[in-house]
Amino acid sequence: MEGNSGGGGGGADRGGGGGERGGNDVELVCKTLQVEHKLFYFDLKENPRGRYLKISEKTSATRSTIIVPSAGISWFLDLFNYYVNSDERDLFSKELQLDSKVFYFDIGENRRGRFLKVSEASVSRNRSTIIVPAGSTRDEGWAAFRNILADINEASRLFILPNQQSSEPSEHLVGLSDDVGAGFISGHNQPTSNSDLNVDRSVELPAQEEIGNMGVSKVIRVDQKRFFFDLGSNNRGHFLKISEVAGSDRSSIILPLSGLKQFHEIVGHFVEITKDRVEGMSGANVRTVDPPQR
DNA sequence: GCGGCGA
Numbered sequence: 001m002e003g004n005s006g007g008g009g010g011g012a013d014r015g016g017g018g019g020e021r022g023g024n025d026v027e028l029v030c031k032t033l034q035v036e037h038k039l040f041y042f043d044l045k046e047n048p049r050g051r052y053l054k055i056s057e058k059t060s061a062t063r064s065t066i067i068v069p070s071a072g073i074s075w076f077l078d079l080f081n082y083y084v085n086s087d088e089r090d091l092f093s094k095e096l097q098l099d100s101k102v103f104y105f106d107i108g109e110n111r112r113g114r115f116l117k118v119s120e121a122s123v124s125r126n127r128s129t130i131i132v133p134a135g136s137t138r139d140e141g142w143a144a145f146r147n148i149l150a151d152i153n154e155a156s157r158l159f160i161l162p163n164q165q166s167s168e169p170s171e172h173l174v175g176l177s178d179d180v181g182a183g184f185i186s187g188h189n190q191p192t193s194n195s196d197l198n199v200d201r202s203v204e205l206p207a208q209e210e211i212g213n214m215g216v217s218k219v220i221r222v223d224q225k226r227f228f229f230d231l232g233s234n235n236r237g238h239f240l241k242i243s244e245v246a247g248s249d250r251s252s253i254i255l256p257l258s259g260l261k262q263f264h265e266i267v268g269h270f271v272e273i274t275k276d277r278v279e280g281m282s283g284a285n286v287r288t289v290d291p292p293q294r
Numbered sequence: 295g296c297g298g299c300g301a
Contacts, residue, residue, distance in 0.1 A: 037296060113296050119299075129298080129299050 024048070029146050029155045044152050046159075053152060057130040064130050066120040073099040073153050074238050079105055080146035080260050083116055084139050115283040116142060157233065280284050 028051070029044040041056040051070035056063065068076055075096050083091060083105070102121040114134040121127045135141030218229040228243040237243040240260055243252040255263055 060295090062297095065297085071297060106299095110298055117299060127300085131298055133297085191301060209299095 008025070028159050029152055031151065033144055033148050033208055034137060035144060038131070038133065040132070040145065040148075040194070042152055044156055044159075051156065053156075057132075064128055066118060066128055066130055068103075069098050069101070070156060072096065072103070073149065073156060073231070076103075077149040077153050080142060080149055083107075084142045084146050121146070129188060145180065153233070198289075 003216055009178050025045045025047040027043055029042070031042040033040040033042070039058045041054070041058065043056075045052055045054060053068040053070065053073050053076075054065060055167075056065040075098070079094055079096065079123050082094070091107050093107070096103040096105070101120060101122045104121065106117045106119075107116055108131075113136065116132045116134065117129055118132065119127055133141045135143075138279075196213040220227050220229075225244055227245040227259040228241075228245065230241045231241070232241055233241055238257040239288065240255045240257060241252050242255065243250060261291065
């Protein structure tokens with residue numbers, strides 16, 4: 001795999017046919033991936049309307065492109081992790097809704113092997129599809145694709161300048177909390193089994209230097225314990241780390257953001273059913289040390 | 295050196 005990261009906003013589109021609509025778009029990252037005889041181009045681009053990832057599949061005969069809004073890149077990463085890591089028997093179709101677009105992920109198989117079909121459907125444009133071969137051994141085609149997505153996801157984060165007020169970080173949270181349709185939808189009539197996406201991930205601890213980069217932290221103090229809430233990300237995606245610190249003991253759980261909404265709902269459930277008890281007891285020793293909420 | 299998709 002040849003990973004060229006060509007930065008350079010200058011004179012990128014040259015030599016005929018390169019320029020897409022919106023010639024102002026700046027290329028932040030360009031990568032290519034060869035899987036069997038297909039070539040995939042990954043272009044992270046930015047224009048005044050925002051940032052997006054263009055993924056093109058090229059074969060000798062066909063050329064096909066999907067456009068992933070920047071908020072969807074980490075979702076794509078999560079989904080490819082799911083298809084790489086899950087047992088072959090447990091693979092289902094998935095849907096990912098972002099703004100007005102819907103991406104469909106479907107497994108297929110023919111005599112050439114297994115493949116993952118990723119289709120983009122939007123109101124305005126025709127449906128477009130790329131097909132990623134699983135690869136001959138251990139899904140290495142999907143894994144390589146996943147690795148590129150991880151690189152780009154990371155790079156996209158780094159391209160946010162520290163003093164630049166970008167809407168990027170909140171974008172992820174907005175997509176999770178506001179939009180009912182955002183996130184994964186099981187394609188088959190399986191009961192909602194989003195959790196199977198997360199199972200193996202909570203095992204891996206993030207690299208320490210990744211933590212605290214996103215500048216969103218909260219602390220609460222309960223009795224002798226403190227709980228730290230930190231957003232972070234690693235090559236497997238974005239997560240919320242919740243650390244319990246009591247004396248010299250410390251332990252953490254890593255919650256992928258794809259599970260945050262469910263987590264919130266469950267916590268809300270327990271808040272509700274224990275409300276009387278908590279208010280009955282003195283709530284005095286439970287308090288937030290953060291700026292008060294509005 | 296494949297070939298899927300969907301028209």
